[in-house]
Amino acid sequence: MARRGIAGAIDEAARLVEQLANEHSRLEAKAEAAMLLHLTFERHRALARERYAAPLRQEVERLGRLVFGEDVGIELDDDLRITSRHLDNKTIPFDQLSVGAQEQLGLLARLACASLVGVDDNEGAPVILDDALGWTDPERVERMGAAINATGRQAQVIILTCTPKRYAAVGNATVVRLHNVTKESAPAGE
Numbered sequence: 001m002a003r004r005g006i007a008g009a010i011d012e013a014a015r016l017v018e019q020l021a022n023e024h025s026r027l028e029a030k031a032e033a034a035m036l037l038h039l040t041f042e043r044h045r046a047l048a049r050e051r052y053a054a055p056l057r058q059e060v061e062r063l064g065r066l067v068f069g070e071d072v073g074i075e076l077d078d079d080l081r082i083t084s085r086h087l088d089n090k091t092i093p094f095d096q097l098s099v100g101a102q103e104q105l106g107l108l109a110r111l112a113c114a115s116l117v118g119v120d121d122n123e124g125a126p127v128i129l130d131d132a133l134g135w136t137d138p139e140r141v142e143r144m145g146a147a148i149n150a151t152g153r154q155a156q157v158i159i160l161t162c163t164p165k166r167y168a169a170v171g172n173a174t175v176v177r178l179h180n181v182t183k184e185s186a187p188a189g190e
Contacts, residue, residue, distance in 0.1 A: 049078060056080055059112035060105070063147040067104055067140060074105070082109060100135040104144060107132055111147060114155040124155025131161050145169025 053076055060082070064072040073086035082105050084093050094102060110127055117125040129148075133141050148157055149171040159167055164175065 049080065053080060055116055056109070056112055059116055060108050063108045063111055063115075063150060064105070066146040066150060067108065067143040082106075098135075100137060100140065103133060103135045104140060107144065108147060111151040111155075111157070114157070115151050117155070124151070126156040126158060127151070128158045129160065131163070132159070133166060141166055142169040145171065149173075 057074060057076055060074055061072060064074065068085075068087055071087060071089075074082050075084045075086075075091075077083045082094050084091050085097060085101065085105060094105070097105070107129070110129075114125045114127040133144055136144060145167060146169060148159070148167070149169075151157055152170070152172070157170075159170070159173075161167060164177075167173070
């Protein structure tokens, strides 16, 4: 009787070992599949970044030449964010640039993206600017107008502003003025 108890325990232990081995195999297969998926995503993300980085950098630099001059250059990180600007033989990290220069580069990046989105059909993507360039000096605002105008040939640029003179250099723009509309308040109880 004791042998049967031991034999039963051995059989039970063998079934448990087999069950755990099967579970281990399933978990290994899931882990391998997850790793393969992760590596596939990483590979395709790197390919997409390579495919987008050069055109984005080139378009920002093309527009940037209108604003900063012929020798402007930028660097992008893995997330396609501007990390530095090269100008006059000096490279300055983005976070060390003036607020105005950061604002200008940020706007140039948005304009570049809009231009590149529909490059094949020359339609671009719309860009909406809400009182941008508040930190930009008047001379650079004028040059930014040239960059906005250049983008406007490929994409729709909508500018919302309470200081329209800031964008006088945009050129061939359609101006729509919105007038103050006030709602008269009704007397209490009505």
